[in-house]
Amino acid sequence: MEIFLSDIPDEGMELDGEFPASIFDLPADDTIRPDGSVHYEATIYAFEEVITLHGRLKGPFQLQCGACLDYFPYEADFPDWSTELDREPNQQSFDLAVVVREDFLLNLPAHPRCDELVEGRVCPKADLVEDFSDDEEPSAGEERPNIWGALDEWKQ
Ligand SMILES: [Zn+2]
Structure with a gap:
């Protein structure tokens, strides 16, 4: 989803919506499996050198437990999401889907354990x-x- 920098007013641009799980495009054996559409709420500012986004990211995933290798459901919710993109010379736009994808992947637990993230679960x-x-x-x-x-x- 292309956002044109010229469309972003000085007081910031507010956007929210969903992206389909297909934006992740991960191999089938990846330890992260998107499990449905992901939701974003973003306030976007375009400064001279950087573009900043802050808001919230939420979405359902299946993560692979680092111990038993089972996949378990994990509802990602990053209520204090914020990120910054360096602005390239002559940059006209950026792809919001790419930013949202990257930030989910960065913020999901890197070494998840099913018994730590699923209440009542005993990891075999x-x-x-x-x-x-x-x-x-x-x-x-x-x-x-x-x-x-x-x-x-x-x-x-
Ligand atoms: Zn486990």
């Missing part, structure tokens, strides 16, 4: 992963991102 592989992650306190920094980062490297 939780024990395996917990043995590993509870082994000892990590020496420095965050715990989970490091552990999952190492797992990701092994998979490659």
